[in-house]
Amino acid sequence: MIVSMSPAHDEHALQCMEVWGGNQAVHSSVRLAGLDVHVYSRPYLDEDGGGDIYYVSSCATGRITRLLVADVSGHGARVSEQAKQLRELMRQHVNHLDQRNFVRSMNTQFAKNAEIGSFATAVVTTYFAPTATLSLCNAGHPPPLVWRDKMRQWSYLEIDAANDDGIADVPLGILDMGDYQQFDIDLAPGDRVLCYTDSFPEARLADGDIIGPDVLLDIAQSVDGADMTTLVERLIRAIETRATLDGDDVTTLLLAPNTTTGHITLRSRLLSPARIVGGVINAIARGSITKLPLPDMRVANVLGALCPWFERRRK
Secondary structure (H helix, E strand, O other): OOOOOOOOOEEEOOOOOOEEEEOOOEEEEEEEOOEEEEEEEEOHHHOOOOOEEEEEEEOOOOOEEEEEEEEEOOOOHHHHHHHHHHHHHHHHOOOOOOOHHHHHHHHHHHHHOHHHOOOEEEEEEEEEOOOOEEEEEEEOOOOOEEEEOOOOEEEEOOOOOOOOOOOOOOOEOOOOOOOOOOEEEEOOOOOEEEEEOOOOOOOEOOOOOEOHHHHHHHHHOOOOOOOHHHHHHHHHHHHHOOOEOOOOOEEEEEEEEOOOOOOOOHHHHHHHHHHHHHHHHHHHHOOOOOOOOOOOOOHHHHHHHOOHHHHHOOO
């Protein structure tokens, strides 16, 4: 079965303080501060909503972009409810430069649903436009692929170390993890990062075996990452020359630095307090008084919103 790239590709203009996404079929581009994002998702058997969830958010100044791709156990109404809960958590943490509180909150939320057998794997990334830095946290999910334009090749983005207790990052809702690891990478012009769900490494060969990460990387090396607009389509076609993808949801989130949109205007910086106040009012109106979209108190986040010099103190 050939996986169609429908629905037709469109573009979404993401606004500051917006959380965009869900678990429905989509083929869309989003342009943010210093970053271009292409999102493709096709639920299994063309259902209205699949088990894969994707979200993109932008902070009050537009400097912080957060991206999430998750594979939730189950389908149907249960996953749709989980998608709503994840959207609310994205809203709550939309102005956080540090993504670790968001990941901890996700794990807590899935742990509450453990009695119904709900868990998820996920990759969370946060892009900080002033420094062109991408922070990545992986909760039991297939590692993203990174295309380094200078070397003209793909590799996996993953960390080998374990947590302090010796347990590697595991799916959300399985253990009461005190913290999930994260690491930072710098992105140069022409680089790409591809997040995807397990439909790629678990694509089935003719003999019934899955292709696995080694074969997936080998297939990716045959796909030039320079042309971002057709990259996902070409990769899917390359996989389907060796295996079939028709047994699961297919979701990808492709991102690349954009040097023409990285500048944050003074107007956007000055309007950020008003946007945060508006977000707080909306949260209270929804009854989410404990989930207000306030910024974390990092120097680069708070002082850097008004004075770019402080943005260099990101750590």
